[in-house]
Amino acid sequence: MRILEANISLSAADFFIKELKNISIIEKANELLEFKCGIKSFFVDESELIELKEKLTLTIGSVEEPDRAEYGDFQTNRLLANKVATHLHEKGINPDVIIEPTCGKGNLLIASLNNFNKIKQIIGIEIYKPYVWETKFNILDFYIKNPQTNKPKIEIFHFNVFDFDFKKLSSQFRNHNLLIIGNPPWVTNSQLGSLNSNNLPKKSNFKNKHGLDAITGKGNFDIAEYIILSLFDAFQNLKGDLALLVKNSVIKNIVFDQKIKQYRIGSIEKHSIDSKKEFSVSVESSLFYCKLNTNPGFECNAYNFYNKNNLLSFGWVNNKFVSNTANYLHTKSVDGNCPFEWRQGIKHDCSAVMELEKVNEHYVNNLNEKVEIEDGLVYGLLKSSDLKNTVINETRKYTIVTQNKVGQETGYIRHQFPATYQYLNKHLQDFQSRKSSIYKGKPLFSIFGIGDYSFKPYKVAISGLYKTFHFTLVLPQNNKPVMLDDTCYFIGFENVEFAVYAIILLNSPHTEKLLKAITFSDAKRVFTKDVLMRIDLFKLSKTCLMQYVERQIQLMNIKYSFNIELNLWDRFIKEMAPVKEKQMAIFGN
Numbered sequence: 358m359r360i361l362e363a364n365i366s367l368s369a370a371d372f373f374i375k376e377l378k379n380i381s382i383i384e385k386a387n388e389l390l391e392f393k394c395g396i397k398s399f400f401v402d403e404s405e406l407i408e409l410k411e412k413l414t415l416t417i418g419s420v421e422e423p424d425r426a427e428y429g430d431f432q433t434n435r436l437l438a439n440k441v442a443t444h445l446h447e448k449g450i451n452p453d454v455i456i457e458p459t460c461g462k463g464n465l466l467i468a469s470l471n472n473f474n475k476i477k478q479i480i481g482i483e484i485y486k487p488y489v490w491e492t493k494f495n496i497l498d499f500y501i502k503n504p505q506t507n508k509p510k511i512e513i514f515h516f517n518v519f520d521f522d523f524k525k526l527s528s529q530f531r532n533h534n535l536l537i538i539g540n541p542p543w544v545t546n547s548q549l550g551s552l553n554s555n556n557l558p559k560k561s562n563f564k565n566k567h568g569l570d571a572i573t574g575k576g577n578f579d580i581a582e583y584i585i586l587s588l589f590d591a592f593q594n595l596k597g598d599l600a601l602l603v604k605n606s607v608i609k610n611i612v613f614d615q616k617i618k619q620y621r622i623g624s625i626e627k628h629s630i631d632s633k634k635e636f637s638v639s640v641e642s643s644l645f646y647c648k649l650n651t652n653p654g655f656e657c658n659a660y661n662f663y664n665k666n667n668l669l670s671f672g673w674v675n676n677k678f679v680s681n682t683a684n685y686l687h688t689k690s691v692d693g694n695c696p697f698e699w700r701q702g703i704k705h706d707c708s709a710v711m712e713l714e715k716v717n718e719h720y721v722n723n724l725n726e727k728v729e730i731e732d733g734l735v736y737g738l739l740k741s742s743d744l745k746n747t748v749i750n751e752t753r754k755y756t757i758v759t760q761n762k763v764g765q766e767t768g769y770i771r772h773q774f775p776a777t778y779q780y781l782n783k784h785l786q787d788f789q790s791r792k793s794s795i796y797k798g799k800p801l802f803s804i805f806g807i808g809d810y811s812f813k814p815y816k817v818a819i820s821g822l823y824k825t826f827h828f829t830l831v832l833p834q835n836n837k838p839v840m841l842d843d844t845c846y847f848i849g850f851e852n853v854e855f856a857v858y859a860i861i862l863l864n865s866p867h868t869e870k871l872l873k874a875i876t877f878s879d880a881k882r883v884f885t886k887d888v889l890m891r892i893d894l895f896k897l898s899k900t901c902l903m904q905y906v907e908r909q910i911q912l913m914n915i916k917y918s919f920n921i922e923l924n925l926w927d928r929f930i931k932e933m934a935p936v937k938e939k940q941m942a943i944f945g946n
Contacts, residue, residue: 363490369494369501394499431543457480466496482513523588526591657672659671669683677891679874685871692893697894699848713735733777737754741845745829747864750834761809788801815851815852817859871892910922
């Protein structure tokens with residue numbers, strides 16, 4: 358049954374019909390309900406009381422519940438909510454105050470009432486009014502069925518969590534034992550912004566990103582992360598615990614930022630849940646737990662929520678952030694700074710026009726148009742899905758490269774490549790429709806992720822999206838360097854020998870062990886520039902035995918018809934050597 362857009366049980370509806378029939382004064386109605394279920398100010402004003410009574414006199418229909426998944430609204434089912442509360446109770450947690458910052462339909466509050474017997478006060482906050490009603494109805498139903506259960510003071514606020522003053526609230530509970538429990542929205546600020554949602558924090562560069570990082574999305578953040586850090590700001594110095602259902606990426610970010618933030622949280626834990634089973638979504642998530650008012654912790658122990666098996670621990674080891682602390686200790690010797698700068702591939706956000714295939718010796722774009730242009734600006738292109746083999750010398754796709762560096766004027770195309778200009782100009786609307794602000798005020802047909810490094814003939818590349826710890830050697834095609842798209846990362850070389858030496862080191866067991874210890878398999882991008890820059894090729898060259906290097910060169914010569922020798926190895930090592938070692942070598946001479 359539904360009333361006021363909220364689900365209501367038959368027992369709760371029957372209670373209202375019988376008990377409110379002769380009550381018209383809001384104070385008396387609220388007094389009755391506070392006595393019955395502990396909720397203070399059940400009706401905020403008289404109009405709510407009148408509306409509820411009017412709705413109850415009508416036939417209570419079955420109205421389809423709106424799908425709020427796009428708002429990151431994945432309600433905790435009652436079974437999971439009870440398992441969470443039971444899990445916390447088994448840890449010895451028994452709070453006297455419970456705070457839920459986004460209480461939804463109230464299932465976690467009901468589960469708390471079921472599992473904790475010392476609760477004196479409950480605070481729930483919820484922006485969606487039908488859920489406020491449903492939470493109240495559910496609590497009333499609980500006490501109708503369990504009249505002897507402990508009845509704390511309960512307040513359910515219809516409020517935007519970002520406007521709620523948690524610091525003021527925290528001042529009321531200095532001498533209490535808190536439990537902050539909940540399931541905040543599984544959505545980012547940009548996703549909510551695109552929906553014109555009002556449930557957003559005030560505009561700010563939350564992640565303190567600068568320049569291009571802020572513009573291209575690295576300033577984007579999860580709403581749940583923002584909420585959690587706001588809770589830390591308000592409650593970190595109070596005795597208590599925090600337990601929230603969130604995406605794994607949120608937990609990783611919190612532990613990562615803890616090095617700088619130094620919040621007074623410890624005993625940090627991540628209990629993996631089956632998101633498909635519990636929420637019907639394909640995203641990795643967990644119960645995030647930590648203890649408040651402790652010395653700052655920098656490591657998180659990961660468990661399976663259902664069988665409590667300890668899986669691993671991740672976090673900070675000295676000044677390094679790692680995904681598996683135990684495995685990292687065996688491979689930390691090659692964690693340092695890569696002597697070559699890893700770069701991201703080309704970003705153009707116009708694949709329908711800029712990306713081509715060759716059919717019967719002529720180009721065809723993604724709009725299935727035949728494209729007749731000069732070859733001068735056309736280069737082979739590799740995407741993440743193409744980086745499967747160890748060596749690639751032929752591409753299935755091509756791309757038009759309009760600039761040699763970011764911001765370069767593109768007027769030259771009209772004169773030097775008139776057919777290409779005519780084709781691009783024909784699709785000018787496609788370029789002008791690109792949403793990213795990075796293209797605003799830039800020359801026509803601008804691209805990003807382009808520079809001298811893009812035109813290195815030999816590249817060693819890896820996909821940022823896939824979970825394979827394997828690097829690919831990219832060779833020139835038709836005497837031109839091959840380009841990669843922005844889902845790939847690469848380092849470039851002028852000679853094939855250096856590229857082969859590099860790929861041998863990068864595909865060595867030492868590198869794979871390091872990457873497995875510092876990457877997160879559930880990340881949107883498993884490999885990033887920050888991760889790849891930690892592979893210290895100089896240290897790897899000292900760690901890998903020369904017999905291993907020689908054997909790998911022989912195998913590549915045989916398999917790919919190379920003619921690589923070790924005659925440039927010393928030059929390769931010298932180029933990679935840290936500045937300090939180079940200076941010592943000069944001094945030694």
